[in-house]
Amino acid sequence: MSTINKLSDAERIALQRDCIIEHMRAENAHDWDAVYDTFIRDERSSYDVVPMSTVFSGFKGVQEFYAAFDAAFPDFVLRATSAYDVPGCSIREVTVTGTHRSEFCGIQATGRPVTFELAAFYLFGDGDEAGRLLAERIYFDLETVLRQLRGEANAPTGVGLVDRAH
Template sequence: MITITVEERIALQRATIEEHIRQENAKEWEKVYDTFVRDERSFYDVVPMSTHYEGIRGVQDFYEALTVALPDFVITVTGEYDLPGYSWREVTVTGTHRSEFAGITPQNHVVRFEIAALYLFSDDNPGKLIA
C-alpha cells in the first residue's frame, strides 16, 4: 500500500474533480466515467429529488437522463472545499431544458441553478470517485 500525505491526497482529489467537471462540460462520457471506480461501489445521489443511482451503471443512467434533459448544460465552479476523502464544490449549472427530468416538463427555456456537490473518494484509490 502506498502512503501519501494529506496534502498529496487533497491535490489528487482536486485534480480528479477538475478533470471530472472538464469532461462533463465537454460531454465526454467515457472520460467522466473514468473518474469513478468502475464497480458496484459507485453511486450518484440527487438529494433534492430523493433519487439514488446505484453502481457504475447507475452513474451512467444519471448522466444519460441529464444529457437528454439539458443537452447543452455547462457547469461553473464557484467555491471549493476539501478534506481527505471528501471534496465539496459549489457550482452553477446552466442549460436549456429540452426533455422531462425528475417529473418536470420541459419548457425549452434556459435554466440556471446552484448546487452544492459532495464528492466521495475511494480509500484504496484516492484519485477515483465513489460518488
C-alpha cells in the same frame, strides 16, 4: 502496502482536486467516457440526488444519471465557484446553466433556460483508489429549477455565486 496508502493528507487532496478538475472538464465537454473514468467502476459507486431522494446505485446507475440529465439539459455547463477539500471528500459550489430539452421531474421539454446553484460532494475511495470517485452527491433547490421550467415570471436563479466568484 501500496504507495497511495502512504500519501499525506496534502497529497491525497491534490489527487482529489486533479480528479475533480478532469471530472468537471469532461462534464462540460459532455465527454462521458472521460467522466466515467473518474469513477470507481463497480457496484460501490453511486450518484446521489438528495433533493429528489434518488440514489443511482452502482457504476451503471452513475451512467443512467448522466444519460438522463444530459437528455434533459443537453447544453448544460457547470461553473465551480468555490472549493473545499478534506481527505476523502471534496465539495464544490457550482452554478449550472442549460436549456430544458427533454422530460425532467415529470415536466416535458419546455425549451426554457435554467440557472441554478448546487453543492456537489465528491466522495473518494481509499488506498489505490484515493484519486477516484466513489460517489457524487448533489444538493440543490429543486423548486428553483421547477419554477424556471414552469416559466414563472419571478422564478429565482440562486444567490449569484457566479457573479461573486473570484
